[in-house]
Amino acid sequence: MDHFTYKSGILHAEDVPLPRIAESVGTPFYVYSSATLEHHYRVITEAFTGQDAHVCFATKTNGNKAVLTLLGRLGAGADVVSVGEMRHAIAAGIPAKRVVFSGVGKTRDELTAALSLGIAQINVESEPELRALSEFASAMGTLAPVALRINPDVTADTHDKISTGRKENKFGIDWATAPALFRLANTLPGIDLKGVAVHIGSQILDLAPFRAAFLRLRELVLSLRGEGIALKRVDLGGGLGVPYHRDDPSSPAPSAYAALAKECFGDLGVTLILEPGRLIAGNAGLLVSRVVYVKEGAARKFLILDAGFNDLVRPAMYDAYHEILPVEQPAPDAPYEPLDVVGPICETGDLFARQRPLPPLAPDALVAFATAGAYGAAMSSTYNGRPLVPEVLVKGNRFDVVRRRPTLAEMTALESVPEWLK
Numbered sequence: 001m002d003h004f005t006y007k008s009g010i011l012h013a014e015d016v017p018l019p020r021i022a023e024s025v026g027t028p029f030y031v032y033s034s035a036t037l038e039h040h041y042r043v044i045t046e047a048f049t050g051q052d053a054h055v056c057f058a059t060k061t062n063g064n065k066a067v068l069t070l071l072g073r074l075g076a077g078a079d080v081v082s083v084g085e086m087r088h089a090i091a092a093g094i095p096a097k098r099v100v101f102s103g104v105g106k107t108r109d110e111l112t113a114a115l116s117l118g119i120a121q122i123n124v125e126s127e128p129e130l131r132a133l134s135e136f137a138s139a140m141g142t143l144a145p146v147a148l149r150i151n152p153d154v155t156a157d158t159h160d161k162i163s164t165g166r167k168e169n170k171f172g173i174d175w176a177t178a179p180a181l182f183r184l185a186n187t188l189p190g191i192d193l194k195g196v197a198v199h200i201g202s203q204i205l206d207l208a209p210f211r212a213a214f215l216r217l218r219e220l221v222l223s224l225r226g227e228g229i230a231l232k233r234v235d236l237g238g239g240l241g242v243p244y245h246r247d248d249p250s251s252p253a254p255s256a257y258a259a260l261a262k263e264c265f266g267d268l269g270v271t272l273i274l275e276p277g278r279l280i281a282g283n284a285g286l287l288v289s290r291v292v293y294v295k296e297g298a299a300r301k302f303l304i305l306d307a308g309f310n311d312l313v314r315p316a317m318y319d320a321y322h323e324i325l326p327v328e329q330p331a332p333d334a335p336y337e338p339l340d341v342v343g344p345i346c347e348t349g350d351l352f353a354r355q356r357p358l359p360p361l362a363p364d365a366l367v368a369f370a371t372a373g374a375y376g377a378a379m380s381s382t383y384n385g386r387p388l389v390p391e392v393l394v395k396g397n398r399f400d401v402v403r404r405r406p407t408l409a410e411m412t413a414l415e416s417v418p419e420w421l422k
């Protein structure tokens with residue numbers, strides 16, 4: 001369902017024309033469609049109708065408080081990866097009892113905060129972490145609800161930097177040593193062993209690696225059960241991809257993913273936890289930017305935008321493709337020519353697209369990067385003294401600024417000059 005469409009020749013977010021938002025908040029800015037967020041949340045939850053499954057939105061994808069509040073109201077839990085995300089999700093109204101905590105490097109402070117806040121589950125990723133958690137929970141006189149995250153050694157066909165389930169990746173507990181660690185977890189003080197977790201990577205467009213990983217989990221659950229260790233929860237992680245390019249293979253339907261989960265776990269009597277991120281937020285957001293100059297280089301023609309890789313790092317970091325839509329709809333017979341679309345940052349890698357065919361775009365024209373709702377604002381920085389850009393949430397014909405642009409004074413407020421330099 002697309003809530004970003006041209007109406008009377010102008011790109012809209014739901015019923016709001018993007019130039020209206022640009023006029024109000026300046027450019028660049030992120031804009032999210034509440035209807036799309038809600039739609040995707042419903043699609044994934046409805047796909048699991050009849051299964052005991054809970055959706056915990058991966059808040060690293062898009063941690064804006066309004067987005068978390070919206071999803072929390074719909075019933076979502078949260079998958080978090082730091083104490084910051086944990087407290088933020090809870091502050092946005094997601095109950096601690098619906099929060100799961102993943103990550104390979106959880107510190108003592110983070111683990112004890114998780115225990116104090118009473119979150120649903122800590123996904124432990126190594127033996128040292130398990131032992132540390134046992135010690136902290138025992139000292140606090142409490143029980144840590146634990147799932148062990150397994151590394152199933154499955155290769156997902158995705159970008160190398162976002163594949164997490166192969167044995168050379170830092171994530172999860174080695175498949176071969178996992179049974180021994182479950183036995184240990186079952187006896188350690190302070191540990192309440194709830195289940196098993198997996199997350200094999202992100203932007204996965206094929207169900208086969210999920211099937212391979214799920215079957216390994218199934219085998220593990222059954223063999224542990226044979227030893228008297230009954231796991232009640234299976235956390236499937238996230239990873240379902242979304243289309244960025246019209247030639248991308250179609251992403252697996254959530255219904256097919258749910259059917260796979262049922263096939264692998266339906267007879268085990270376990271509760272499933274899902275951690276989708278991109279699937280919910282990816283195409284719920286655009287990054288809108290303004291053309292600053294069109295520059296004729298010796299070898300290339302450049303479209304220079306006011307957004308840089310500090311605002312959307314995915315193309316620079318993963319060679320990711322984002323569709324670039326002119327906000328003013330091009331005429332059907334507009335001539336397209338290949339342009340290098342770049343930002344103002346002083347790095348050659350500040351390149352959004354190489355030789356992208358685009359219609360004529362003059363300075364001040366607005367363009368929108370599609371599918372920027374996931375890992376967009378969340379991964380942005382202030383490199384080159386650039387303020388984080390505003391985020392705007394649209395509902396029907398209204399829009400609200402859900403994070404404003406900071407002033408320079410706010411950006412530098414935490415810095416200080418030592419006495420000896422004054």
Ligand SMILES: Cc1ncc(COP(=O)(O)O)c(C=O)c1O
Nearest residue numbers: 058102202238239275276277278
């Ligand atoms: C543990 C964990 N769960 C869930 C996700 C969300 O992944 P995705 O956005 O691909 O659904 C991630 C990120 O890859 C993750 O590391």
Ligand SMILES: N[C@@H](CCCC[NH3+])C(=O)O
Nearest residue numbers: 162202203314318374375
């Ligand atoms: N940041 C990545 C996804 C990584 C997921 C985190 N485990 C992206 O933009 O595609």
